[in-house]
Amino acid sequence: MQTKKIKAVLFDLDNTLVDFMRMKNVAVELAVDYMLNAGLPGEKQSLVKEIFKIYRRTHIESQRALDELIISKLGRLDYKILSAGVIGYQRGRDMSTYPYPKVEFVLKELLKMGMRLGTISDAPAEQCYNRLTRAHLINWMDLVITFDDTQEYKPSAKPFLLAVEKLGLDVKEVLYVGDWPERDVVGSKKAGLVTVFARWGEHPQAKNTGADFELDSIEQILDVVKKINS
């Protein structure tokens, strides 16, 4: 039974605060447009698919996916095509990294309610901080935990426990919001936090996530905090 009041609200970053997959799709499409313009042979949609295949085989944050694609097509790295792809990727990424609707409104309301705010992300530190900065979310955060802090991915309890320790709070005073049941919900529950499943993210169809609260929109977090703290 929840007897403590919530004092901090922590969020997963990708597909919870920022629509990461949309960003990735826009960035990869522009990268391919630019590379085709620079002379890469092939057809747009199949090249886009090949890049995502490389991401799935390596890591979605791979910095070498374009290199790999070019080498697979030409048998060597062509820097004219690579730089075109990198610039296209960056332009697509920069214009499409922004928060979901109402994110800033909700963060502001939570601050007014006296909450401390933070992010716990599996992304490497550099990518996590860059995305928070690009999305103009960095200054809202009292706390940012990335993969680099614990070297363990969710659902490890470690990143959650480190966050709680850094805040100097009890686990039951911290609400955690994330969109990936097997990672966000399982991990934060294991650590003992109050858990919220974000249905607006990458797993809208997930059933019986085990979260304390399953929400369809980010605004509903305000009701959850009010309810617990009343």
Ligand SMILES: [Mg+2]
């Ligand atoms: Mg996520």
